[in-house]
Amino acid sequence: MKTEKIFVRLTEYEKRQLETEAANRGMTKSELIRSLIARFPEPKKSP
Numbered sequence: 001m002k003t004e005k006i007f008v009r010l011t012e013y014e015k016r017q018l019e020t021e022a023a024n025r026g027m028t029k030s031e032l033i034r035s036l037i038a039r040f041p042e043p044k045k046s047p
Helices: 012-025 029-038
Strands: none
Touching: 012 029
16 A cells, blocks of 8 residues: 555634544544545546
């Protein structure tokens, strides 16, 4: 598996929303973001 870095810019409001949602789910912010990324579809392979 190839490791990639992703940089996300958030406003203070979005950061608070992320913190609130993570707390509601009993997760850390990083775990919440990872769970959202895991839902992305697999890229289609080119022939």
